[in-house]
Amino acid sequence: MRDFGVIWGFPPSFHTSKSRVQTLRKLIMSDAAAPAQDTPKQEEDSRKVNLVSMDGDSFEVSRGVAAMSELVKTLISDDADDDEVQEIPLPNVKSPVLSKVIEFCSHHHNNPMREIEKPLKSADMHDVVSDWDANFVDIEQEILFELILAANYMDIKSLLDLACAKVASMIKGKTPQEIRETFNIVNDFTPEEEAQIREENKWCEEA
Numbered sequence: 001m002r003d004f005g006v007i008w009g010f011p012p013s014f015h016t017s018k019s020r021v022q023t024l025r026k027l028i029m030s031d032a033a034a035p036a037q038d039t040p041k042q043e044e045d046s047r048k049v050n051l052v053s054m055d056g057d058s059f060e061v062s063r064g065v066a067a068m069s070e071l072v073k074t075l076i077s078d079d080a081d082d083d084e085v086q087e088i089p090l091p092n093v094k095s096p097v098l099s100k101v102i103e104f105c106s107h108h109h110n111n112p113m114r115e116i117e118k119p120l121k122s123a124d125m126h127d128v129v130s131d132w133d134a135n136f137v138d139i140e141q142e143i144l145f146e147l148i149l150a151a152n153y154m155d156i157k158s159l160l161d162l163a164c165a166k167v168a169s170m171i172k173g174k175t176p177q178e179i180r181e182t183f184n185i186v187n188d189f190t191p192e193e194e195a196q197i198r199e200e201n202k203w204c205e206e207a
Contacts, residue, residue, distance in 0.1 A: 049076060050087045051102070053095040059102055060085065068105040070155035093150045097143065101150055104136060104159050113158045116165050123172040128165060137166040141183065 049066045050058045066088070067073040075088050090098060116128060125134035137144060144163060151160035171179055180187055189197070 048085045050085055051098060052087055052089045053093055053098045054091050055095045057095040057098075058087070059098060061102055061106070062109075065102065065105045065109045068109060068156055068158075069101075070157075072154065090154065092153045094146065097146045097150045100136075100139075100143065100147055101154065101156065101159065104162075105156070107132065107136075108158060113162065116161050120165060120168050120172055123169045125166060125169050128169065129162065133162055137162055 047063045048060050049063055049072070050060050051066060051072065052058050063076060067076065072088055072090075077086055093101070113133060114130070120128055122128055125137065128134070137147075139147075144166060148160065148163045148167070151157075151163055170182055174182065177187075179185070
């Protein structure tokens with residue numbers, strides 16, 4: 001059997017038992033003494049930013065979580081000191097909605113949401129996405145619509161897809177009248193206008 005030192009190309013001095021012990025000891029000690037280096041991801045997760053809502057409330061989150069928003073990602077400064085917490089204003093997002101956005105980003109930062117199949121295969125969100133995501137968007141309509149606006153403004157595609165899928169699930173299989181009742185939409189079309197719209201969109205019903 002060939003010596004493993006030869007196989008791996010170790011120098012001849014390594015092949016005596018004493019040299020092996022000394023060399024291995026040096027390797028082990030030097031490795032143990034070397035300080036652990038933070039990976040870029042660990043560094044990103046340890047550094048913080050403050051997201052400031054329309055109401056002036058500040059939410060401290062890691063840069064990694066905040067960077068799930070493409071908008072925020074472009075606003076994060078790489079020149080800031082390690083211990084400096086940068087403030088990023090989000091004047092179009094209310095505090096309760098920003099709190100929900102952060103909840104979503106924190107959950108999916110290291111656990112990407114699976115892609116949503118389109119069109120939806122079911123009106124039950126639990127059949128479409130994970131239970132966590134289905135429960136996350138099981139909220140009041142007003143908050144849901146504001147969440148859509150916030151996800152669009154902050155450019156968080158996965159959150160936008162999820163919130164829009166929730167709205168689609170609320171529409172799926174319903175008649176126009178049922179949709180109006182679901183979303184409290186007042187029908188201001190005349191019978192003639194309704195007939196024209198049905199005619200123009202007949203292909204949707206046939207598909």
